[in-house]
Amino acid sequence: MEIVLALAIGVLGGAGVWLLLRPRTFQVLMGLSLLSYAVNLFIFAMGSLSIRAEPIVVAGLPATLEHYTDPMPQALVLTAIVIGFATTALFLVVLLASRGLSGSDHVDGEDALR
Amino acid sequence: MRHWTESLMPHLIVAPILLPMMTAALMLLMGERRRGAKALLNVLSSALGLGAAVVLLLWVDAQPGPLAFGVYLPSNWPVPYGIVLVADRLSALMLVLAAGTGLASVLFAMARWHRAGVHFHPLWQIQLMGLNGAFLTGDLFNLFVFFEVMLVASYGLLLHGSGRARVGAGLHYIAINLLASSLFLIGAAMLYGVTGTLNMADMAQRLAQIPAADRGLLQAGAAILGLAFLTKAAMWPLNFWLVPAYTAASAPVAALFAIMTKVGLYAVLRLWTLFFPADPGAAAPFGGDALVWGGLATLGFGALGALASQHLGRLAGFSLIVSAGTLLAAIGLRQPAVTSGALFYLLSSTLAVSALFLLIELIERSREVEDEAIRPDSAAEDAAFNPDEPAPAGVNLDDSEQALVGRAIPAAMAFLGLAFIACTLLVTGLPPLSGFVAKFALLSALLNPAGLGVAAASPGPAGWSLLVLLIASGLASTIALSRTGIRYFWAAQERPAPRLRVIECLPIVGLLAACATLAVLAQPVLRYTAATAAALHQPAHYIDAVLSARPLPSPSSASP
Numbered sequence: 001m002e003i004v005l006a007l008a009i010g011v012l013g014g015a016g017v018w019l020l021l022r023p024r025t026f027q028v029l030m031g032l033s034l035l036s037y038a039v040n041l042f043i044f045a046m047g048s049l050s051i052r053a054e055p056i057v058v059a060g061l062p063a064t065l066e067h068y069t070d071p072m073p074q075a076l077v078l079t080a081i082v083i084g085f086a087t088t089a090l091f092l093v094v095l096l097a098s099r100g101l102s103g104s105d106h107v108d109g110e111d112a113l114r
Numbered sequence: 115m116r117h118w119t120e121s122l123m124p125h126l127i128v129a130p131i132l133l134p135m136m137t138a139a140l141m142l143l144m145g146e147r148r149r150g151a152k153a154l155l156n157v158l159s160s161a162l163g164l165g166a167a168v169v170l171l172l173w174v175d176a177q178p179g180p181l182a183f184g185v186y187l188p189s190n191w192p193v194p195y196g197i198v199l200v201a202d203r204l205s206a207l208m209l210v211l212a213a214g215t216g217l218a219s220v221l222f223a224m225a226r227w228h229r230a231g232v233h234f235h236p237l238w239q240i241q242l243m244g245l246n247g248a249f250l251t252g253d254l255f256n257l258f259v260f261f262e263v264m265l266v267a268s269y270g271l272l273l274h275g276s277g278r279a280r281v282g283a284g285l286h287y288i289a290i291n292l293l294a295s296s297l298f299l300i301g302a303a304m305l306y307g308v309t310g311t312l313n314m315a316d317m318a319q320r321l322a323q324i325p326a327a328d329r330g331l332l333q334a335g336a337a338i339l340g341l342a343f344l345t346k347a348a349m350w351p352l353n354f355w356l357v358p359a360y361t362a363a364s365a366p367v368a369a370l371f372a373i374m375t376k377v378g379l380y381a382v383l384r385l386w387t388l389f390f391p392a393d394p395g396a397a398a399p400f401g402g403d404a405l406v407w408g409g410l411a412t413l414g415f416g417a418l419g420a421l422a423s424q425h426l427g428r429l430a431g432f433s434l435i436v437s438a439g440t441l442l443a444a445i446g447l448r449q450p451a452v453t454s455g456a457l458f459y460l461l462s463s464t465l466a467v468s469a470l471f472l473l474i475e476l477i478e479r480s481r482e483v484e485d486e487a488i489r490p491d492s493a494a495e496d497a498a499f500n501p502d503e504p505a506p507a508g509v510n511l512d513d514s515e516q517a518l519v520g521r522a523i524p525a526a527m528a529f530l531g532l533a534f535i536a537c538t539l540l541v542t543g544l545p546p547l548s549g550f551v552a553k554f555a556l557l558s559a560l561l562n563p564a565g566l567g568v569a570a571a572s573p574g575p576a577g578w579s580l581l582v583l584l585i586a587s588g589l590a591s592t593i594a595l596s597r598t599g600i601r602y603f604w605a606a607q608e609r610p611a612p613r614l615r616v617i618e619c620l621p622i623v624g625l626l627a628a629c630a631t632l633a634v635l636a637q638p639v640l641r642y643t644a645a646t647a648a649a650l651h652q653p654a655h656y657i658d659a660v661l662s663a664r665p666l667p668s669p670s671s672a673s674p
Contacts, residue, residue, distance in 0.1 A: 032292050039296045046307035076255055080299055083262045090269060091288050098285050101278040109282045
């Protein structure tokens with residue numbers, strides 16, 4: 001399970017960074033999104049992975065991390081997802097405004113090659 | 115006064131966050147019209163926020179010695195679990211600085227900029243809320259949330275006024291900040307994974323007991339977190355976004371953004387001193403060298419950039435980078451006396467650069483007036499300031515047969531020129547204003563690491579480099595600013611006087627007067643910053659104060 005998660009984070013993060021360095025604004029947006037997915041999975045992984053463990057205390061089970069999964073990273077991921085979603089939407093708006101004003105989807109507003 | 119303040123505590127600690135939040139909510143409810151009412155509300159709320167911050171500062175300063183901490187539990191949860199707000203000397207100082215620049219900038223925006231977009235006022239208040247929250251919070255993830263609040267509002271404010279330059283710069287600014295936020299999250303998650311807590315005091319306490327095997331993970335997490343903060347704090351080579359963004363922003367927004375780089379610096383100062391306390395055995399705490407040499411590189415880069423820039427806005431941006439570099443290097447040395455001087459420098463340089471950003475708008479506008487054809491009616495209006503009488507006989511004449519004496523400088527031009535000179539003195543650190551006091555405090559602390567009168571070890575290579583670069587960057591700024599001043603103020607004689615409004619001049623005068631006050635009251639301010647630096651270098655007090663906070667008993671459990 002660890003290796004699957006690590007690979008997922010690695011692939012998402014690598015693809016995100018590569019796209020982030022591309023010259024088109026939409027690629028940058030996709031890169032930022034993929035990077036934020038990688039980060040969210042990473043936060044999730046920091047709360048020690050466990051299968052079929054509850055995050056909320058159940059009666060009769062001692063309240064230690066051996067019997068439960070850590071609820072904290074899940075709460076953090078939730079917040080990070082919300083914030084990431086909102087900022088991505090904002091970036092999309094600015095991207096469209098930039099496209100409209102400059103007539104180009106290059107991150108600098110103009111193509112160096114042209 | 116004392117009684118009155120005590121009755122407000124501890125709830126006053128949360129006021130700098132609640133006040134702008136409520137104001138912003140109220141403004142949003144008011145809809146898209148009623149700009150005048152919102153403007154009034156914005157100014158009132160900003161002034162009230164400044165008042166609250168000053169009261170908080172006085173309260174903290176009145177507390178005895180190392181125990182100057184106000185701890186507030188917003189949701190009344192016990193300490194390591196709930197969110198904590200901590201007001202100590204550093205937080206109170208930053209709150210006052212943020213509120214001061216905020217009030218000055220919003221007054222300036224009243225003249226014209228607030229009419230350029232619909233949601234200027236709510237965004238402004240949300241920006242202040244994010245700033246204040248970042249300074250007050252004692253929880254790492256809460257710090258992230260307040261950073262995001264601040265940044266999202268700053269995206270909106272940067273784009274305020276629209277136009278291709280702003281949207282282009284805004285695109286880069288948003289992308290780089292989203293990336294930095296990802297780094298912030300990775301760093302915070304790693305630290306949580308190592309320590310199992312997000313409360314900064316609790317985390318600092320547990321870091322001491324981390325087994326050696328996890329030390330690498332901890333340092334990697336701290337370094338990634340540091341990268342996120344240093345991007346905000348504009349350390350070279352993470353600061354290429356700053357100058358284009360700040361040049362493109364409208365003047366009041368750029369003036370407010372002068373405090374934004376200081377937020378990253380505040381976070382570095384707070385977390386680094388807390389997590390890696392000075393160990394008598396070890397030579398230097400983790401990351402100290404990176405801060406010092408990174409700061410020096412930033413300082414050099416800023417000075418060279420200032421020399422190379424032709425545009426006043428870029429010059430102000432590079433002045434900000436110079437101040438960021440100075441502060442990073444000074445903090446990285448990890449000596450209480452140097453940190454104290456650096457905090458004074460932070461106050462002075464932030465106010466000065468903020469005033470410079472506001473002033474640039476007026477200067478640029480006076481140039482635009484010059485470029486226009488002189489209208490006959492404006493010439494008539496200016497006659498009061500420009501007596502255009504024939505020279506009396508026997509007067510010394512200049513090249514174009516005009517009298518060299520008795521030609522009045524227009525009052526507005528004189529104001530611009532004097533304010534520009536004051537900004538130059540402040541930014542370059544020349545006497546008699548507070549910039550000089552700040553640099554003097556820094557230099558003397560660098561030369562006497564063990565205190566005045568004690569013949570101690572020399573400053574060391576990093577200290578000497580900072581000393582030399584500090585003086586050299588002052589020279590570079592002097593050259594750059596005086597060259598620009600000559601070009602802008604000593605050029606054309608026939609220009610009509612620029613028209614300034616009182617509401618635009620008032621904030622500049624206020625900011626410069628604050629710097630003059632800093633110079634006059636240098637002793638009490640330096641005593642305060644020295645106490646701040648001493649408290650920062652003994653994080654045990656902070657940890658004790660936070661961890662000993664107890665939630666209030668609930669009414670139901672209090673009465674059995």
